[in-house]
Amino acid sequence: MKIAILNYSGSVGKTVIASHLLAPRLNNGQIFAIESTNETAGDLGLDIDQLRGEQFGKLFRDLLVLDDAIIDVGASNIEDFLTHMSNYEDSHTEIDLFVLPVVSTGKAQRETIKTASALAGLGVEPKRIQVLFNRVEGAVEDDFISILAYAEETSQFIANPAVAVFENEVFELLAEQRTTIADVLADKTDYRQKLREADRKNKQLINQLTNMHSLQALAKPVNRQLDKAFMALIGDNNPVTVKAGQDNHD
Template sequence: MKVAVLNYTGTVGKTTIAAHLLSPRMNNAPIFAIETINETAGGNGLDVEKIRGDKFRDLFKKLMVIDDAIIDVGASNVEAFLDGMVKFEDSHMEFDSFVIPVTSGSKEQKETISMVSTLSDFGIPAEKIHLIFNRVESDVAEEFGPVLNFVKKSKSCIANPEAAIFENELFDMLSVKKLAIGDVLADETDYKAKARELGKDGDAKQKSHYSDMHIIKALSKSVNRNLDTVFAALF
């Protein structure tokens, strides 16, 4: 399966979704970051190949000979990526799914509607365009009214409310530590015990690291269950 993650707007969680939702559930498929400015999934401890948006030909050649891939398209490169899809006619057929993360801000929802409309105008069928509701506080219907109303009227994409990633501090902590959630789940280290071993006079920086890791492990299990639900809702 080849999945492109994109949106016209930044800060909606594209790279987080590529690293923590898609990669571990797609047999650690290669990640191609279409990016020139912002951080890529490589910041989460994953191997990432970086390609500029205006080098669509290079990406297209790579996708032709592999079965699975995650394409993380940065907001600064999305126009060049789309131009490449126009230039290489029917290249969108190389992708099995276009995943569009959206957060609840009015600007983000407006840009998401534009993104869906653009992909639809390319002739991409609704069943290949999927929304992910990201940083949800409590209720998708209440927080994402504009985009849900658009989808209801246009029927141009799939907007399953079950594809909702709830707000959680874990993702920021993983980014700081440059960790992937899969690595955390596989880590059997007892960080609480390690922190206690240091005692009151132990190295404060090391103790803080152990405490952070204990918290990260505690958060990871429930977040991973949430991500399992989202992936099942998407595919």
């Protein structure tokens, strides 16, 4: 399955979605970072191919021979990306799903609607444009009224409240440690035991061990929630190529 993550709005968590939600559930498919300025999945240790928006031709050729891919389009490159995609007739059909992460601010919701409209203008069917509600703290139905109302009014895209990633400190800890949930779940180190054995005067080591133990404690419940969000996102799109989440490491 090939999924593009994009939004005219910045700071909506596209790289978090690529690295922690999608990559471990899409057979660790190739990640293409269409980005020139901000953090990418490569900063978390994942293998990426970094391009700019005007290099759509290379991306298009690569997508032709891949079964699974994640295209993380930075806000600074989205205009070029969409412009060059339009130059290749029906090239959008090589992408199975366009995911638009959105946070609850008014600006982000307006920019998300703009993004969905741009994709619809290129001929992308509504069922292939899905909003992902990110950094959710309350009820989606309360915090994202503009998005839900516009989706219902225009039918340009899908806005399913179940496609949500909730606010959690785990993502900040993962960024600090430059690691992913999948790697944390695969790590069998007993950090609690290491803490018992550590020299309390070694503040740097203590900080590292407490962070890693906290990550392990947070990772499993968050990963289960990501599993639910992912299954709500893909629905029946392509279950054959999708593997379950990584919460089975114990």
